[in-house]
Amino acid sequence: MQRIATFRKGGVHPSDRKALSSSCAIEQLPMPVELIVPLSQHLGAPATALKQKGDTVEIGEKIGKASGFISADIHSPATGTIKEVRKVTLANSVACDAYVITVDNDAEPKQWEYHPFRALDAQEILAIVQDMGVVGTGGATFPTHVKLMVPKGKSVDALVVNGVECEPYLTADHRLMLEKTEHILDGIMIVAQATKPKKIIIGVENNKPDAIQALRAAINMADYPITVEPLKVKYPQGDEKQLLKATIGREIPSGKLPIDVGAVVLNVGTAYAIFEAVVLRKPLIDRVVTVSGEAISTPKNLRVPIGTKVFDLLSFCNGTSRQPEKMISGGPMMGFAFFDDQTPVTKGTSGVLALDHQKEHDAPTTACISCGRCVAVCPMGLQPTKLNKLIEHARYEDAMKLNLMDCKECGCCAYTCPAHLPLVHAMKIGKKMGRK
Ligand code: SF4
Ligand code: SF4
Structure with missing residues (x-):
């Protein structure tokens, strides 16, 4: 029998729940009436605004210019008018300026x-x-x-x-x-x-x-x-x-x-x-997003313009069948929990999930029982339990010596921890403080 390859160190096997949407062919979301297009949708420096309130924009037109070596241009996902430029907070907690674009739905469709x-x-x-x-x-x-x-x-x-x-x-x-x-x-x-x-x-x-x-x-x-x-x-x-x-x-x-x-x-x-x-010389102005989770009425894979609000995605999927316990942008392991249905889709939004059955993961934390499970599953070979203790005591330099910066924030340690310790949260704080 042929051996199927994988990586050897660590890793976990969460239930994949992909059957909810894997047979759903990609559908085009009708163009929303309004889009929120952030200037920071990439790793690195936010783009510099090239337009202002009241300007008209065409689909595919450059509206933000990369402002550094690690940065990226932003283009308008629709033809319309800039209603305002305002501060938004994205699902990943990044705060930045964003264009609010009123879409001209009578505009000629663009041929690429x-x-x-x-x-x-x-x-x-x-x-x-x-x-x-x-x-x-x-x-x-x-x-x-x-x-x-x-x-x-x-x-x-x-x-x-x-x-x-x-x-x-x-x-x-x-x-x-x-x-x-x-x-x-x-x-x-x-x-x-x-x-x-x-x-x-x-x-x-x-x-x-x-x-x-x-x-x-x-x-x-x-x-x-x-x-x-x-x-x-x-x-x-x-x-x-x-x-x-x-x-x-x-x-x-x-x-x-x-x-x-x-x-x-x-x-x-x-x-x-x-x-x-x-x-096609078509800028990155739309992408495919999985809208799924047990609380979504009709899970789908949708091709959506960048800047589409979560509200519009959920409406097209017939809303939620019950109150979700958690909304996530991205996947449940590395994604970001958010609350506001006006949150826009960005270039990095692979999924919008409305999840149920989260209580077991969000159970109250107890003391570490030194079971070593987090160490066994860490794919980077780190010692999450030790790092967590060092970070709790603000010993960031010592944590760095134990390769804290190698942490990928994958969530394997927190997923497997019987004490429900917020290990990824601790790693994020430790890395932030370590960089300072
Ligand atoms: S989040 Fe970091 S410490 Fe935890 S398992 Fe992943 S790489 Fe290891
Ligand atoms: S999995 Fe949790 S309880 Fe077990 S050693 Fe790691 S931090 Fe402690």
Whole structure:
């Protein structure tokens, strides 16, 4: 029997709950009447506003300019008028300026013209990806043009494509792999043209056999040696470090990046965004979002304009069948709890979840019983219990010496802790204080 690859150290197996939405084909959300488009939707410095109250904007027009090396442009997801520029707080607690756009629903629909990509060189590809405001759509939102820059003296041996989608409930990438297979492969080819890897591996967990089959069938018709690697279901396999270990057996040392071990890692959703950017010259102005959870009346995978309010998403899914115990942006392990249904979808919003049965996870905390479970499941080989105690006593320097900064905030430790200690919260505080 063929051994199915995975990473070895740590990890957990939460119930995947993907059946709620995995068979729901992607539907287009009708354009809302109003959008809230934040200037900070990416890792790094917020974009600088190029428009002001009262200005008209066209769909795809640049309305925010990257303000640093790690930053990204913002484009208007609709034609309309800027009603106001105001402060918003996003689901991830980032506070920033945002455009409130009143959509002109009578505007002519935009036609995106096809541009051949085979003759483009690396610099041209990076310039287009940057100009179209592409960032990682898996949640990390790192500006893609920066990620694809191969530093002098380094080369790319492996391009590893992340089709893992290991967070419970989320099925947006799964549906993209089924419905936009060839466009994803074109996006991968574009990245290969820019980074020149010796091999390309697409990692997909084996709870998505139809996606594995669809990719393999499409690759047979493509002109580049690409392998699809089925992976054992295990969280957090979608993390770059765990994915590289599972697919190419390479370990990224502490404080290093994938390129330091000759790899570039790319999410399938980002590959699709790159296809749209380079081939259609369409900026990242919409994305696929899974709307799911036991409290959602009709779970769906929706293609939605960036800036869509959660209220509009929920309305299109016939609202909630009961009062959710928790609303989450992203997945339940690494996502962000939020309360306001005016919260907008951003480039990094992979899911909006209305969850029930959260009481067992939110049970009162008790004292640590030194069971060691958190240590056993930490994929980074850290000692969460020890770190938690150091952080509680404000001994941040000592925590840093135990590699606190390697923590990926994956949530495995908190998920498994019988004392329900808020370990991830402690790690976040410790890292913040450590950076200071
Ligand atoms: S949140 Fe951090 S400490 Fe906890 S399991 Fe994940 S990497 Fe380890
Ligand atoms: S899992 Fe929780 S109770 Fe067990 S050692 Fe870690 S912090 Fe303590």
